[in-house]
Amino acid sequence: MQFIALGSAIGTGLFYGSADAIRTAGPAVLIAYLAAGLAVFVVMRALGEMAVRDPGAGSFARYARTYLGPTAGFVTGWMFVLEMLVVATADATALAAYLGHWWPQVPAWVWVAGALALVTGLNLIHVKVFGETEFWLSLIKVSAIIAMILAGVAILLLGLDTPGGTRAGVSNLWSDGGFAPHGLWGVLVSLTIVAFAFGGIETLGLSAAEAQDPGAAIPRAINTIPWRVLLFYVGAVGVLLCLGPWSAIDGRSSAFVQIFDAVGLPGAAHVLNAVVITAAFSALNAITFSIGRMVHGLAEQGDAPTSFARTTSRGVPGAAVGLVAIALTVALVLVMLVPQGVFVTIASVASFATVFVWLMILAAHHAMRRQIARGELAPGGFALPGWPVASWVAMAFMVAILVLLAVTPEGRPAIVAGGVALAALLTSSRLARR
Numbered sequence: 001m002q003f004i005a006l007g008s009a010i011g012t013g014l015f016y017g018s019a020d021a022i023r024t025a026g027p028a029v030l031i032a033y034l035a036a037g038l039a040v041f042v043v044m045r046a047l048g049e050m051a052v053r054d055p056g057a058g059s060f061a062r063y064a065r066t067y068l069g070p071t072a073g074f075v076t077g078w079m080f081v082l083e084m085l086v087v088a089t090a091d092a093t094a095l096a097a098y099l100g101h102w103w104p105q106v107p108a109w110v111w112v113a114g115a116l117a118l119v120t121g122l123n124l125i126h127v128k129v130f131g132e133t134e135f136w137l138s139l140i141k142v143s144a145i146i147a148m149i150l151a152g153v154a155i156l157l158l159g160l161d162t163p164g165g166t167r168a169g170v171s172n173l174w175s176d177g178g179f180a181p182h183g184l185w186g187v188l189v190s191l192t193i194v195a196f197a198f199g200g201i202e203t204l205g206l207s208a209a210e211a212q213d214p215g216a217a218i219p220r221a222i223n224t225i226p227w228r229v230l231l232f233y234v235g236a237v238g239v240l241l242c243l244g245p246w247s248a249i250d251g252r253s254s255a256f257v258q259i260f261d262a263v264g265l266p267g268a269a270h271v272l273n274a275v276v277i278t279a280a281f282s283a284l285n286a287i288t289f290s291i292g293r294m295v296h297g298l299a300e301q302g303d304a305p306t307s308f309a310r311t312t313s314r315g316v317p318g319a320a321v322g323l324v325a326i327a328l329t330v331a332l333v334l335v336m337l338v339p340q341g342v343f344v345t346i347a348s349v350a351s352f353a354t355v356f357v358w359l360m361i362l363a364a365h366h367a368m369r370r371q372i373a374r375g376e377l378a379p380g381g382f383a384l385p386g387w388p389v390a391s392w393v394a395m396a397f398m399v400a401i402l403v404l405l406a407v408t409p410e411g412r413p414a415i416v417a418g419g420v421a422l423a424a425l426l427t428s429s430r431l432a433r434r
Contacts, residue, residue, distance in 0.1 A: 001131075001207060001221045010141050010232055015256055015276050017197050018237055022249050025190035027173045027241050028180035030234055032187055032194045035397070037229030040198045041222075042394035043358045045384045046365035047205045048222040053368075053380040055214040059205040060361045062297055067367035068360070070303075074429040075422065076360040077298045080202075081291055082421060083353030087200065088287040089331040090350075092116065095280040098273050112332055115281060119288045120325040126314045127210045130289050137282035144275040145236050148256055152239035168243045176245040192351075192404050192411050197233070199354040200283070201225075202361065203290040206297075210315070219382045288328075292321040303432060351405065352418020359398045366391050 021029045050063045061080065065073020095115055096108040122133055155168045173179055180187060204221055208214045240256065256272060296317035299309035308320045369387055371377045384390060405411030 001204065001211060001217045010138070010145070010279065014145075014197055014233065014236070015272070015279060017193060018240075018256075019249050021190045021193040021197075022237070022241070022246055024182065024193060025186040026177065026179070026181040026246050028182075028187045029190050029194065030238055030241075032190045033229065033233045033237060036191060036194045036198060037226070037233060039195075039394045039397040040201060040358070041225045041229070042384065042390050043361055044201065044204070044222045044225055045382075046391065046394075047202060047361050048218050049380060049382050049384050050365055050368060051205050051208040051218050052215050052382045055208040055211065055218075056297075056300075059208065059294070059297065060202060060357065060364065061294060061303075062301060063364040063368070064360050065301055065303075067364045067371070070301075070433070071426070071429045072360065072364070073301060074298070074303045074432065075425045076357060076364075077294055077301075077303060078425050078428070079353045079360075079421065080294055080357050083350045083357065084200070084287045084291050084294075085327055085331055086350040086353075088284055088291075088328055089335060091280045091283045091287070092328065092332055093335060095277060095284065098277045098280065101273055102270075109336075115284060116325055116328055116332075119281070119285045120321060122285060123288050123292060123321045123324075124312075124316055124318060126316065127207075127289075130285065131207075133285055134282060137278055137285065140278045141275065141282065142232070144271075144278075145232050149231075149236055149239050152243055156239070156242055170242050172242050172244060172246070173238075176247050181246075188400075188404060189408055191401055192408065195401055196351055196354055199350070200286065200290070202357060203286055206290050206293040209293070209297075215381065288321065288324050291324045291327075292317055295320040295323060303429075348414035348417040349421045351411070351414035352402075352421070355398050355401050356418065356422070359395060362391055362395050362398070366395075 018029075021032065025032055047060060047063075051059065054062070054066075056062055061073050061077030064076040092112050092115055093108075096111040099111045100106065100108060122129055152168075156170070159168070204218070208218055211217045236256075295304055295308050296311070298304040299306055299320070308317065308323065310317070310319060312318045365384065366388065368377065369384075369391075372379055402415065406415045
């Protein structure tokens with residue numbers, strides 16, 4: 001479970017998304033990663049407290065329904081499904097592109113079909129197979145990042161010049177226009193990019209229902225989040241920024257290629273390509289698991305057809321996993337048919353949905369803790385420290401990100417598309433109740 005939590009927070013958002021975040025904020029992006037990491041830790045501690053109390057199917061959709069009402073549960077669950085479907089579509093197309101880099105003669109649909117068939121098969125066998133697969137895939141990603149950090153630290157300690165002739169050193173954090181070359185506004189805007197790198201980490205809550213001992217496993221996995229943020233985000237990006245001027249990162253390729261190039265590793269692009277293929281497949285595997293479990297939980301609550309509540313003899317929600325495969329197939333066909341501009345707008349739903357789901361987790365937890373304070377519920381274990389202040393600060397952080405999306409040209413489509421999706425789900429909720 002610790003590797004599931006680890007893998008869900010390390011994906012293409014870190015390997016490729018970090019370039020855009022760096023270009024937006026400069027070296028001060030490290031502050032953005034720290035702030036977003038702390039806010040996400042509060043979200044996960046809130047989710048963890050509810051999961052330890054009630055590790056049933058449906059996770060945060062179930063908690064939203066219990067503490068905020070049936071409409072909140074319906075909207076939260078299906079908003080998460082929409083978010084994950086869009087992200088999975090992007091990961092599948094990215095996977096095909098990365099494999100196409102090595103075998104350009106193979107049609108992209110072949111790789112996509114193969115990946116979907118494989119992740120569906122893995123998720124239909126047994127939850128242990130999913131967990132074991134994620135363990136090894138996450139281990140590869142983690143090992144690659146640690147290797148990059150160690151290589152970068154070695155260059156810094158030895159005072160070597162990079163192949164471009166730039167002297168590596170901590171001074172690169174402030175020597176190219178200052179630590180925050182775009183000021184406070186640049187750091188704030190970068191939060192809209194950085195926050196979504198952590199998207200999907202809430203998948204850990206969905207695995208609680210199938211953990212042998214959720215009361216022990218959930219706290220252990222969630223409590224590793226702070227050092228993971230420090231090591232894999234702040235540490236990796238910090239070392240990267242010390243190797244050369246941040247302005248040299250143009251966003252056309254992964255910023256992490258620079259670390260490989262700095263040590264003169266032959267075939268740096270191929271090494272990174274292999275790592276990102278692993279990251280994309282891992283994300284697709286985890287998303288198939290999470291959507292299937294969420295739809296299964298929604299069905300148990302009456303917010304999805306009852307056929308999706310059934311499980312196989314191995315305890316797997318086979319119909320729900322099959323639905324994921326069908327939905328992803330339809331989504332990927334639409335990607336090929338729909339103009340790129342329209343797809344970008346649709347994909348913006350994922351940006352809105354990520355923050356929305358986090359807000360609903362915090363709101364459900366806050367309502368639960370208020371019931372405990374009034375004596376309506378008995379206190380549970382693994383309580384969120386610093387409540388209610390920590391909860392209010394994290395919620396203010398999420399609202400601030402939504403505001404930043406609304407006031408920036410790049411983020412406005414996310415608010416518009418997300419608002420339309422939210423309105424559609426609210427309408428669907430009323431129809432479903434009828």
